[in-house]
Amino acid sequence: MTKTFEHLLSERALGMRENVIREILKVVSQPGMISLAGGIPAPETFPIEELYRINETVLDRYGAVALQYDRTEGFTPFLEALVGYLAQKGISADAANLLVFNGSQSVLDTLGKILITPGDVIALESPSYLGAISAFSSYLPEYVSVETDDDGIVPASLERVLDSTPVKFIYLVTTFQNPTGRTLSVERRREVAAIIKAKNALVIEDDPYGDLRYRGQPVPPLQTFAPENVVYVSTLSKVFAPGLRLGFCVAPPLIREWLYRAKQGADLHTNTYAQALATEFICGGFIERQVPKIIDLYRPRQEAMLAALERHLPSDFRWIEPDGGMFIWVEGPPDVDAEQIYWRAVEQKVAFVPGKYFYIRPEDGLPTMRLNFTRVDEATIETAIASLGRVIRGD
Amino acid sequence: MTKTFEHLLSERALGMRENVIREILKVVSQPGMISLAGGIPAPETFPIEELYRINETVLDRYGAVALQYDRTEGFTPFLEALVGYLAQKGISADAANLLVFNGSQSVLDTLGKILITPGDVIALESPSYLGAISAFSSYLPEYVSVETDDDGIVPASLERVLDSTPVKFIYLVTTFQNPTGRTLSVERRREVAAIIKAKNALVIEDDPYGDLRYRGQPVPPLQTFAPENVVYVSTLSKVFAPGLRLGFCVAPPLIREWLYRAKQGADLHTNTYAQALATEFICGGFIERQVPKIIDLYRPRQEAMLAALERHLPSDFRWIEPDGGMFIWVEGPPDVDAEQIYWRAVEQKVAFVPGKYFYIRPEDGLPTMRLNFTRVDEATIETAIASLGRVIRGD
Numbered sequence: 001m002t003k004t005f006e007h008l009l010s011e012r013a014l015g016m017r018e019n020v021i022r023e024i025l026k027v028v029s030q031p032g033m034i035s036l037a038g039g040i041p042a043p044e045t046f047p048i049e050e051l052y053r054i055n056e057t058v059l060d061r062y063g064a065v066a067l068q069y070d071r072t073e074g075f076t077p078f079l080e081a082l083v084g085y086l087a088q089k090g091i092s093a094d095a096a097n098l099l100v101f102n103g104s105q106s107v108l109d110t111l112g113k114i115l116i117t118p119g120d121v122i123a124l125e126s127p128s129y130l131g132a133i134s135a136f137s138s139y140l141p142e143y144v145s146v147e148t149d150d151d152g153i154v155p156a157s158l159e160r161v162l163d164s165t166p167v168k169f170i171y172l173v174t175t176f177q178n179p180t181g182r183t184l185s186v187e188r189r190r191e192v193a194a195i196i197k198a199k200n201a202l203v204i205e206d207d208p209y210g211d212l213r214y215r216g217q218p219v220p221p222l223q224t225f226a227p228e229n230v231v232y233v234s235t236l237s238k239v240f241a242p243g244l245r246l247g248f249c250v251a252p253p254l255i256r257e258w259l260y261r262a263k264q265g266a267d268l269h270t271n272t273y274a275q276a277l278a279t280e281f282i283c284g285g286f287i288e289r290q291v292p293k294i295i296d297l298y299r300p301r302q303e304a305m306l307a308a309l310e311r312h313l314p315s316d317f318r319w320i321e322p323d324g325g326m327f328i329w330v331e332g333p334p335d336v337d338a339e340q341i342y343w344r345a346v347e348q349k350v351a352f353v354p355g356k357y358f359y360i361r362p363e364d365g366l367p368t369m370r371l372n373f374t375r376v377d378e379a380t381i382e383t384a385i386a387s388l389g390r391v392i393r394g395d
Numbered sequence: 396m397t398k399t400f401e402h403l404l405s406e407r408a409l410g411m412r413e414n415v416i417r418e419i420l421k422v423v424s425q426p427g428m429i430s431l432a433g434g435i436p437a438p439e440t441f442p443i444e445e446l447y448r449i450n451e452t453v454l455d456r457y458g459a460v461a462l463q464y465d466r467t468e469g470f471t472p473f474l475e476a477l478v479g480y481l482a483q484k485g486i487s488a489d490a491a492n493l494l495v496f497n498g499s500q501s502v503l504d505t506l507g508k509i510l511i512t513p514g515d516v517i518a519l520e521s522p523s524y525l526g527a528i529s530a531f532s533s534y535l536p537e538y539v540s541v542e543t544d545d546d547g548i549v550p551a552s553l554e555r556v557l558d559s560t561p562v563k564f565i566y567l568v569t570t571f572q573n574p575t576g577r578t579l580s581v582e583r584r585r586e587v588a589a590i591i592k593a594k595n596a597l598v599i600e601d602d603p604y605g606d607l608r609y610r611g612q613p614v615p616p617l618q619t620f621a622p623e624n625v626v627y628v629s630t631l632s633k634v635f636a637p638g639l640r641l642g643f644c645v646a647p648p649l650i651r652e653w654l655y656r657a658k659q660g661a662d663l664h665t666n667t668y669a670q671a672l673a674t675e676f677i678c679g680g681f682i683e684r685q686v687p688k689i690i691d692l693y694r695p696r697q698e699a700m701l702a703a704l705e706r707h708l709p710s711d712f713r714w715i716e717p718d719g720g721m722f723i724w725v726e727g728p729p730d731v732d733a734e735q736i737y738w739r740a741v742e743q744k745v746a747f748v749p750g751k752y753f754y755i756r757p758e759d760g761l762p763t764m765r766l767n768f769t770r771v772d773e774a775t776i777e778t779a780i781a782s783l784g785r786v787i788r789g790d
Contacts, residue, residue: 064438243667272638
């Protein structure tokens, strides 16, 4: 690569380290590889047949409007459809609280843009979603970790962090977290809400997986306990189609106003046609049939993985059994190096993500692994976990 | 509005002034208003009938792939289609030089992100495209103006600016510029190319309007004269549909690599489905029939506006007669205040954009106006310009 123009790069470009995970995952596309690595929906969940019809409805109903420049806030019928979709989750928003973005990644990036001055501190769960860290890091923040256990972040630890550090915001994936699958319990949500209200702190609640519940009762979003202190971020990527890049957020008024301004300068508005498709997907009742279909596909895959782990992994390995989402988080004994396991597993044609990549501190999470169960069928999961077990035991 | 969280805003948020133009253009949506204000394609140019067919082709041909997460660079068949589209403009790129973004606005924003450290200097034509200024300003640059005349920027002025100031990049709309409609002449392109090569300077060449040529010979992009020093930015918004938000760029390798990294963190990738639609729009031969149709609609509108200006405006007003694009730039004598004309014209139900908003220095461009001719038919243009003439003459 020519080095021309290297001197022109901004200071912030230095914050954009190449996605390390991408390097080690290059092998995933090798022929015959069973990938438990990604976080990608199964393509058989996409409503392709329905889309022939939805496209016609959109062109009939909206015509040129679906192809024209649109408002920065979002396509009005889609905003109205989202109000109803969010109400089912317990979130009372009106269209004026909402903003639509090019995927939830773009919400996170824009929040970083309006909130982070270099050196500002962001509080994260440990481990945390890598994509969020990647979005925020280009604005050169510092990070501080909040302790977590099987019920999500520990309120006392959050309180200590907020008392000792001026934190710009706290970023949480509250339900079926990526990478751990953990859900912040209702009790904890109440406690976290009380803390952030008392300290006038801001939480970014990222909820891409909440609809993918395989058992147990739905938990109301943290936003419902502290609507003035939470930016609720979600996406249609896991329940409709990620390729349409439709993310959205519900935000307190000042944050929403600045997100709006930043988005206007950054990309004018989100794809009108995709928003029109999603409007018909929601209002035409397709989503209500689609989500149970997705759950029916993913639940047995998750059960197969949990059963296979039980059968094939040594007894000193433990894992979380989440009520939903896309991942199982496995933790070996302290002396295990999951990246070594990764390279040996890859030789046996099984890939996953070594968990250390989800931690801020490079010394953390060495014995952990994130396993995705949504892309491969039950028999393949059994094969993959059996191989993984052999690799771990050194057979 | 509650003031909660104002203390959390980043320093860069202060760079995002509310779009001033939006305030004065609020009246444009009043009933009965004839708007010459926007820069929006005529909705009757959108290939709606064709899209019924293109949607089916996309679902048949790509199926789940068009709905899935995709590469950050862009949808491979779309990148390949763009290679052919760009070759017709004289740009020799291969897919590995290209990147697809959510509209060209997002290319400009991402260029700002990777290149601008607060205080860096950007060189602009004067007047310049407001959306670009809005994208760059959130990264807190300073601006310096390069002199322009009817052939575009003046090479000697560019040279003086580059000699006296460390400029991060020069931003130019080279063909049918927004707001002036001016085209940088071929001779000037050669001179500008020689200057930026000699000084190892970087130009961002924004070319949204190049296909909308109503007379005269096409001019090769500046990029073709200095491919290693130019980021060529364009869009399908003016020849397909702006609501699909499809912008793209051809960039020197290092710039492309950093744009790629920044985009990965900012929004993962551009809407796959929209890219698949555009692929079929280009490869199915639709674009070759579409562009002449658009030109056949816009050319008589432009001619009608030029003729009406001749009939109705006082003889001390002058205007540029561009060979294409979407705008006519009108300049009154020095004592004219076009914003005063604007408010009186609005009372007569005619709106346009006072030209001063396209200048960096608030004292510049007071007697100028930008008139759009693509949204209204010839008879309405005649009515609007006749009204404008009466307002200017104070009848």
